[in-house]
Amino acid sequence: MATQISPCSSLNQETLSSAKLFNFSKKSFPSRWVFKIHSKFNQFELKSSNGYPLNAVSLQDGAAEKPLAKEVALPEQTESNLSVTVVGASGDLAKKKIFPALFALFYEDCLPQNFIIFGYARTKMTDEELRENISRTLTCRIDKRENCGDKMEEFLARCFYHSGQYNSEQNFTELDDKLKQKEDGKSSNRLFYLSIPPNIFVDAVRCASGKASSKTGWTRVIVEKPFGRDSESSAELTRSLKKYLAEDQIFRIDHYLGKELVENLSVLRFSNLVFEPLWSRNYIRNVQFIFSEDFGTEGRGGYFDNYGIIRDIMQNHLLQILALFAMETPVSLDAEDIRNEKVKVLRSMRRLNLEDVVIGQYKGQSIGGKSYLGYTEDPTVPNNSLTPTFAAAALFIDNARWDGVPFLMKAGKALNTRRAEIRVQFRHVPGNLYKRNFGMDMDKATNELVLRVQPDEAIYLKVNNKVPGLGMRLDRSDLNLLYRTRYPKEIPDAYERLLLDAIEGERRLFIRSDELDAAWSIFTPLLKELETKKIAPELYPYGSRGPVGAHYLAAKYNVRWGDIAGEE
Numbered sequence: 001m002a003t004q005i006s007p008c009s010s011l012n013q014e015t016l017s018s019a020k021l022f023n024f025s026k027k028s029f030p031s032r033w034v035f036k037i038h039s040k041f042n043q044f045e046l047k048s049s050n051g052y053p054l055n056a057v058s059l060q061d062g063a064a065e066k067p068l069a070k071e072v073a074l075p076e077q078t079e080s081n082l083s084v085t086v087v088g089a090s091g092d093l094a095k096k097k098i099f100p101a102l103f104a105l106f107y108e109d110c111l112p113q114n115f116i117i118f119g120y121a122r123t124k125m126t127d128e129e130l131r132e133n134i135s136r137t138l139t140c141r142i143d144k145r146e147n148c149g150d151k152m153e154e155f156l157a158r159c160f161y162h163s164g165q166y167n168s169e170q171n172f173t174e175l176d177d178k179l180k181q182k183e184d185g186k187s188s189n190r191l192f193y194l195s196i197p198p199n200i201f202v203d204a205v206r207c208a209s210g211k212a213s214s215k216t217g218w219t220r221v222i223v224e225k226p227f228g229r230d231s232e233s234s235a236e237l238t239r240s241l242k243k244y245l246a247e248d249q250i251f252r253i254d255h256y257l258g259k260e261l262v263e264n265l266s267v268l269r270f271s272n273l274v275f276e277p278l279w280s281r282n283y284i285r286n287v288q289f290i291f292s293e294d295f296g297t298e299g300r301g302g303y304f305d306n307y308g309i310i311r312d313i314m315q316n317h318l319l320q321i322l323a324l325f326a327m328e329t330p331v332s333l334d335a336e337d338i339r340n341e342k343v344k345v346l347r348s349m350r351r352l353n354l355e356d357v358v359i360g361q362y363k364g365q366s367i368g369g370k371s372y373l374g375y376t377e378d379p380t381v382p383n384n385s386l387t388p389t390f391a392a393a394a395l396f397i398d399n400a401r402w403d404g405v406p407f408l409m410k411a412g413k414a415l416n417t418r419r420a421e422i423r424v425q426f427r428h429v430p431g432n433l434y435k436r437n438f439g440m441d442m443d444k445a446t447n448e449l450v451l452r453v454q455p456d457e458a459i460y461l462k463v464n465n466k467v468p469g470l471g472m473r474l475d476r477s478d479l480n481l482l483y484r485t486r487y488p489k490e491i492p493d494a495y496e497r498l499l500l501d502a503i504e505g506e507r508r509l510f511i512r513s514d515e516l517d518a519a520w521s522i523f524t525p526l527l528k529e530l531e532t533k534k535i536a537p538e539l540y541p542y543g544s545r546g547p548v549g550a551h552y553l554a555a556k557y558n559v560r561w562g563d564i565a566g567e568e
Ligand SMILES: NC(=O)C1=CN([C@@H]2O[C@H](COP(=O)(O)OP(=O)(O)OC[C@H]3O[C@@H](n4cnc5c(N)ncnc54)[C@H](OP(=O)(O)O)[C@@H]3O)[C@@H](O)[C@H]2O)C=CC1
Pocket: 088, 089, 090, 091, 092, 093, 094, 121, 122, 123, 166, 194, 195, 196, 197, 198, 200, 224, 225, 226, 303
């Protein structure tokens, strides 16, 4: 019987003893390869995290069924150091997401034996102070608390800090000296995570690549969004980064691509016969991508006012999900094959028109005796700001599969709920025999597939069903795959998956520069028009469902938002 060992952690004794036959240590395998052990025969099947066999053979020729020969090519043993430098280590994202994700990877045994982490920022701090700061945000998974305290101590002991300016070659040379000292003369791979505001990305990359890149291994740089404000500034950023780095060293992160349900989208589509045949204009009436947060931009007003919700959420997170949803079947699960398909579908999209967009901005509201400030009442936001905190848009893909199908997006801050989901509304059943049982509103009887990305991850399909009894009453019910019931283990944070991928050189979930160009082309003309015409956003109360304009926009295309009350 084949046993699947989960990513990174705890290669069990059986695996290890089998591995010894081949003279490999646990650390000699790239950490996330999955071993299938056919214990009787001591066979290994090596897989990378995308499930694609490294020694891939076509299933058709039956070779996959044959036992693997003992001489099967296995990876070279490497004992490289890994040095991760978090640039902007004093900031919000570093504390909230990056250090906790690195700790989770360490806990799961996903990091190489020899790894160190450096925090880098202007703030003056000692190593101890950095450890103190980050220790407050490290947590263990609910189901994995064993030795948690010890693991944290071990992890913190590998964290160091260097204070410096982002544009100082001298300061990065000092960092390089410290890195070398800790790397202890071993060959070393270096990963830089740019967790800083975008105006200093290029300076930091220039200095890091010029003065602190690895001389003995790879150097990679994770770049956080925003990747520019429009097509031109994005292209300029790409050009500048490419002066110092090759494209394959740049890992543009969109953390939504690391979310479990987004990862699962392709699995759902391409590994189930029941979905892919329906995945086109023939059966799908519309698709909705919905993002909402029940808090405003408090504390991030300075950043947000320069970008707005379209750049913050739609042009990247929602559009990336849309591309995965709508792309053609890739040739393989290889990163370039997937990204090629995403680029194609993005390039088939129509540029957004002002008529197909509604924008809003939240205003102050008192809820349950507590008052919530409006967007422009935040001291870091100009009083007369027209920056949208809400937007809804209707997008179209002009290709054979999707011609005429509205892809609706809705994203907003300070709404009534926090959620991210994909809703697929199917067409009416032609000549439906049960039409009479549904009443006048046939839309209410159509099937809807919902992928709830967060919170409470789930996939459910709304189907019509007979209410048990002697009569013929129909009911809309859910076929529900609720993750917390089916998979009670805690789901890793998106940043864990993405950091691990960057360490392993897996680029599938990172944005290639041509994808980025295609994504900006869709939104740039609209963003410019909104700004030059100074279009005023529709005000909506903090904690509400957002502007009513969003409903008119959907109605224009015969669509009802699936997340409205009673429809969820
Ligand atoms: N926070 C979040 O939830 C998310 C953030 N991002 C992106 O990640 C990156 C980091 O975000 P976040 O941590 O929130 O950012 P912060 O504003 O907290 O900045 C990070 C660090 O950069 C330094 N810094 C801030 N402003 C400047 C400046 N004007 N000039 C030079 N240095 C500055 C500060 O360190 P010091 O003063 O010590 O040098 C600060 O601690 C940004 O690009 C952001 O857009 C993306 C998704 C979500």
